[in-house]
Amino acid sequence: MPKDSGIGASPKRREDIRFLSGTGNYTDDMNINGQAYVHFLRSDVAHGRIKSINLDAANAMPGVVKIFTGADFEGVGGIPCGWEVTDKHGQPMQEPAHPVLAQGKVRYVGDQIAAVVAESVEQARDAAEAIEVDIEELPAVVDMKAALEEGATKVHDDLTSNLCYDWGFVEENKPAVEAAFAEAAHVTTLELRNNRLIANPMEPRVAIGDFERASGNSTLFTTSQNPHVIRLLMGAFVLGIPEHKLRVVAPDVGGGFGTKIFHYAEEAFCTFAAKALNRAVKWTSTRSEAFISDAHGRDHVTTIQLALDADNNFTAVRTDTHANMGAYLSTFAPSVPTWLHGTLMAGNYKTPLIYVNVKAVFTNTVPVDAYRGAGRPEATYQLERVIDKAALELGVDPIALRRQNFITEFPYATPVAVEYDTGDYHGTMDALEKMVDLSGFEARRKESEARGKLRGFGVNCYIEACGIAPSNLVGQLGARAGLYESATVRVNATGGLVVMTGSHSHGQGHETAFPQVIAEMIGIDESMVEIEHGDTDKAPMGMGTYGSRSLAVGGSAMVRATEKIIAKTKKIAAHLLEAAEADIELKDGAFSVAGTDKSVAWGDVTLAAYVPHNYPLEDIEPGLEETAFYDPANFTYPSGAYACEVEVDPETGKVTIESFNAADDFGNIVNPMIVDGQVHGGIGQGIGQALLENASYDENGQLLSASYMDYAMPRASDVPFYGVDHSSQTPCTHNPLGVKGCGEAGAIGSPPAVVNAVVNALRSGGHDITHIDMPVSPQRVWQAMQG
Amino acid sequence: MYNFEFEKPSTTADAVAALADEDASALGGGQTLLPTMKQRLASPSKVVSLTGISEMQGVCMGDDGSVCIGGATTHAAVAAGASAYPALAALAGGIGDPAVRARGTVGGSLANNDPAACYPAGALGSGATIVTNAREIAADDYFQGMFTTALDEGEIITEVRFPVPEAANYQKFEQPASRFALVGVYVAKYADGVRVAVTGASEEGVHRWTAAEEALSANFSADAVPAAPGADGMIADLHGTAEYRAHLVAVLTKRAVAAAS
Numbered sequence A: 001m002p003k004d005s006g007i008g009a010s011p012k013r014r015e016d017i018r019f020l021s022g023t024g025n026y027t028d029d030m031n032i033n034g035q036a037y038v039h040f041l042r043s044d045v046a047h048g049r050i051k052s053i054n055l056d057a058a059n060a061m062p063g064v065v066k067i068f069t070g071a072d073f074e075g076v077g078g079i080p081c082g083w084e085v086t087d088k089h090g091q092p093m094q095e096p097a098h099p100v101l102a103q104g105k106v107r108y109v110g111d112q113i114a115a116v117v118a119e120s121v122e123q124a125r126d127a128a129e130a131i132e133v134d135i136e137e138l139p140a141v142v143d144m145k146a147a148l149e150e151g152a153t154k155v156h157d158d159l160t161s162n163l164c165y166d167w168g169f170v171e172e173n174k175p176a177v178e179a180a181f182a183e184a185a186h187v188t189t190l191e192l193r194n195n196r197l198i199a200n201p202m203e204p205r206v207a208i209g210d211f212e213r214a215s216g217n218s219t220l221f222t223t224s225q226n227p228h229v230i231r232l233l234m235g236a237f238v239l240g241i242p243e244h245k246l247r248v249v250a251p252d253v254g255g256g257f258g259t260k261i262f263h264y265a266e267e268a269f270c271t272f273a274a275k276a277l278n279r280a281v282k283w284t285s286t287r288s289e290a291f292i293s294d295a296h297g298r299d300h301v302t303t304i305q306l307a308l309d310a311d312n313n314f315t316a317v318r319t320d321t322h323a324n325m326g327a328y329l330s331t332f333a334p335s336v337p338t339w340l341h342g343t344l345m346a347g348n349y350k351t352p353l354i355y356v357n358v359k360a361v362f363t364n365t366v367p368v369d370a371y372r373g374a375g376r377p378e379a380t381y382q383l384e385r386v387i388d389k390a391a392l393e394l395g396v397d398p399i400a401l402r403r404q405n406f407i408t409e410f411p412y413a414t415p416v417a418v419e420y421d422t423g424d425y426h427g428t429m430d431a432l433e434k435m436v437d438l439s440g441f442e443a444r445r446k447e448s449e450a451r452g453k454l455r456g457f458g459v460n461c462y463i464e465a466c467g468i469a470p471s472n473l474v475g476q477l478g479a480r481a482g483l484y485e486s487a488t489v490r491v492n493a494t495g496g497l498v499v500m501t502g503s504h505s506h507g508q509g510h511e512t513a514f515p516q517v518i519a520e521m522i523g524i525d526e527s528m529v530e531i532e533h534g535d536t537d538k539a540p541m542g543m544g545t546y547g548s549r550s551l552a553v554g555g556s557a558m559v560r561a562t563e564k565i566i567a568k569t570k571k572i573a574a575h576l577l578e579a580a581e582a583d584i585e586l587k588d589g590a591f592s593v594a595g596t597d598k599s600v601a602w603g604d605v606t607l608a609a610y611v612p613h614n615y616p617l618e619d620i621e622p623g624l625e626e627t628a629f630y631d632p633a634n635f636t637y638p639s640g641a642y643a644c645e646v647e648v649d650p651e652t653g654k655v656t657i658e659s660f661n662a663a664d665d666f667g668n669i670v671n672p673m674i675v676d677g678q679v680h681g682g683i684g685q686g687i688g689q690a691l692l693e694n695a696s697y698d699e700n701g702q703l704l705s706a707s708y709m710d711y712a713m714p715r716a717s718d719v720p721f722y723g724v725d726h727s728s729q730t731p732c733t734h735n736p737l738g739v740k741g742c743g744e745a746g747a748i749g750s751p752p753a754v755v756n757a758v759v760n761a762l763r764s765g766g767h768d769i770t771h772i773d774m775p776v777s778p779q780r781v782w783q784a785m786q787g
Numbered sequence B: 001m002y003n004f005e006f007e008k009p010s011t012t013a014d015a016v017a018a019l020a021d022e023d024a025s026a027l028g029g030g031q032t033l034l035p036t037m038k039q040r041l042a043s044p045s046k047v048v049s050l051t052g053i054s055e056m057q058g059v060c061m062g063d064d065g066s067v068c069i070g071g072a073t074t075h076a077a078v079a080a081g082a083s084a085y086p087a088l089a090a091l092a093g094g095i096g097d098p099a100v101r102a103r104g105t106v107g108g109s110l111a112n113n114d115p116a117a118c119y120p121a122g123a124l125g126s127g128a129t130i131v132t133n134a135r136e137i138a139a140d141d142y143f144q145g146m147f148t149t150a151l152d153e154g155e156i157i158t159e160v161r162f163p164v165p166e167a168a169n170y171q172k173f174e175q176p177a178s179r180f181a182l183v184g185v186y187v188a189k190y191a192d193g194v195r196v197a198v199t200g201a202s203e204e205g206v207h208r209w210t211a212a213e214e215a216l217s218a219n220f221s222a223d224a225v226p227a228a229p230g231a232d233g234m235i236a237d238l239h240g241t242a243e244y245r246a247h248l249v250a251v252l253t254k255r256a257v258a259a260a261s
């Protein structure tokens, strides 16, 4: 019998009532009395020197309150980068200044030149058109390899080159890796591109700055996955406002996929301008603006090599990656191609020697940062594609080759500095094989062929590191923040609870899943628990939601705080029942004395805490509220095996996904329905990356796919009904819930399976193809078939 | 969007009068014009909606057996109402998404003559007559290259007359992002010959593929479709090279013939 409440049950998402009925409260739904509106004048050239900005005509336009330019921000801090990577020579990365408004130069199409504050959005736009900007256009740096050539135009004049860092990992392993390649019985080499993506959350970014003159307090309402992080970054590094004078609120957030983690110039601008003008200032991104101002994702070009011995055991992996940073360093950008990518290059396999080289490069493009999976999809894609290619070259079954090399003993220390606590890779592969009906594949292929279509099957595994992350570890790796989480659990007199968590849902369903955990712990109904999040004035501190960390880290903090509550209520219950504390048991919302029929209800105990007439005042304080900070001991390591079956129309090159099956190991699962939904959405995004999405720049740095006319998002008809299985569960050993995180897995695990399947289909049609770059569009498939 | 005057007349004559102003623009379903205005790429001083003109609405049968569609008839209405010409109804039913079809109009589509739009292929492939407030224009004279037509300033498409063929079919290969036609081919077989109109492919906009028309007029079968046309003058962009588009023209023509016969 499936449970109907608590851990393991699938109650419907309570937040969906408001999301689906149009009653959510998103940032753009908020309006503050007397607010003005800002429109940003953005660069339409990729690289240029600003020779002059003439505001005379614009200032005279109706409704203009004030026009700001870079000159107004002299002496104000720049947008900080939250992660410092050290290169292979032990030197810190090159870190350019990142001004709120352009100072002297524009560096990408979309870079903000001026900000027009006016009484209405349309007036602000009208005035922006009247600004005369004289820009001397400079050659644009777009291609990463060309950017690193001698004499290439520099994106930042004050840096020595366009190289942000040249990272070697693990540098000491390099000679041993080289030796292993020299001795290998077989080496498979693959060059590939991990295509640049634009997150496109349904809700575009919005920021409202507000200022209260009486108190001198600033408030920023923003579409953020982590309001506390924004408060710290913006307050401390940009505007110089201490935390107690700055509140950051992110109400309902309509999707983020990473792109709403980062601190953006528009947020700092609105907060700054509100104070300068003594009135609220609101910015709402248009969809067109989002394409050129939201941080992009991925954009790696890699050569990966896999060495095997004569028995097809993996002996070494070596990679050489160019990672695009765009024009400036976004908040976590340097960590994505390094610590979130290099550390995953062991995958599910016991490859003993690995060396990863990453050159991060500045170009005249929108900054690139974390996007669902962040680094891990790039690692998975390389590894799972090169393994398939090796299987082809060696004429062995790709599943057998993977199984032969699986890690089977845990904990397992990889050669790339992480230790997997648990996993069962054969278990997830077994679960997958049960779902996919491999034995029927040949018949399905024949049936497709009879219709003139090519059918292909592709499989891949993935491992990811999430639940980020131990603060002391990430500190050593260059993070300029800790990655714990906090929770305050407030129990009211009549027994209901409010959890103020530093995690912040941007669609994941925390309001439903978190109460399930507490309901289970106390034995009360979920409806007695409410989640508060997204407001720095409520939760004590929060590192926010990304890296599939909310339940593993934020949920663990909530468990710890609830444990403190339970400990205290047991004391109160012992007093009320005149029994020893050690004999008190909490079950089904009542405290009882072991071995007796004496009991007291949860609500009577909580009432006693607030009406402490009969209460152990000498031992404990009245009231019932506890806070916990939880810092994880390790990453969590979800893993899985995915399979995709495609049909290719050889006449047009069009790929149709016939089936997609996913077997994941997420450890313990709190709400299976929400987990299914996360996997579905992730696979949808992965299929989007594999088949459709591509942010494409021309050689002048113009974004060609700058609207939905050219940027292809996956739609319902592009994806199949998914098969999802999470029966293989090896609980995480180091967090109290044994959970691993499921938010990114789908996006990490799905692209290689799709491409593997397409290659398999084309080969069945006699085409000698070993690789096609993503997105595997009809045009590319057709081109590949032409030889 | 810039400010503009708005009028919604109820007769064609009033609409023509309202459009006499310089910089006035007709508004059909607004599926092209409004996004362009929102992006400030168009700034008509006056917008004259044609959707309140009842004489420009609806699908009916002409005395000569042609299907007549009012210039302000939506794609959804054509999809549902042009059962006398199933290939055309299917074309209309395949445009955009339900929201677009509920607003977009045949007149707007033909006036705009987007090189990747579907209706131009249907009209040219059917040898339709474009009826305006001033005259009747044969489709062969109407389409004059990408976004260019025979319409004069302020001229309104009031009706489009489609002769009903013996067999017809439209094959649209979708551009992955916009889902307009990356290439679309409309094939219609009439007593006096076969017409093949191609959209999405050429830098000249919608055009007839005469080599295919000749071959198919002699032998209306997929096997008769000639080899792909040359890639010269074909559109090349993010979604397809000129060669790919030329290749698709032949593939889709074959499929249209197979589906029509």
Ligand SMILES: Cc1cc2nc3c(=O)[nH]c(=O)nc-3n(C[C@H](O)[C@H](O)[C@H](O)COP(=O)(O)OP(=O)(O)OC[C@H]3O[C@@H](n4cnc5c(N)ncnc54)[C@H](O)[C@@H]3O)c2cc1C
Binding pocket: B025, B026, B027, B028, B029, B030, B031, B032, B033, B034, B050, B071, B072, B075, B094, B095, B096, B097, B100, B103, B104, B105, B106, B107, B108, B109, B111, B112, B116, B117, B118, B119, B155, B156, B157, B158, B178, B179, B180, B181
């Ligand atoms: C998301 C989306 C997807 C789409 N997909 C497709 C597709 O797959 N295939 C396709 O063919 N089209 C597609 N379209 C275009 C759409 O179908 C409309 O047909 C097209 O936008 C124009 O029609 P409209 O009635 O909206 O014209 P409007 O936008 O109102 O007007 C367009 C132009 O035509 C003029 N005009 C309008 N009506 C008349 C008239 N009766 N006489 C003279 N001039 C007139 C206007 O002045 C304006 O210049 C899509 C549009 C969108 C937004």
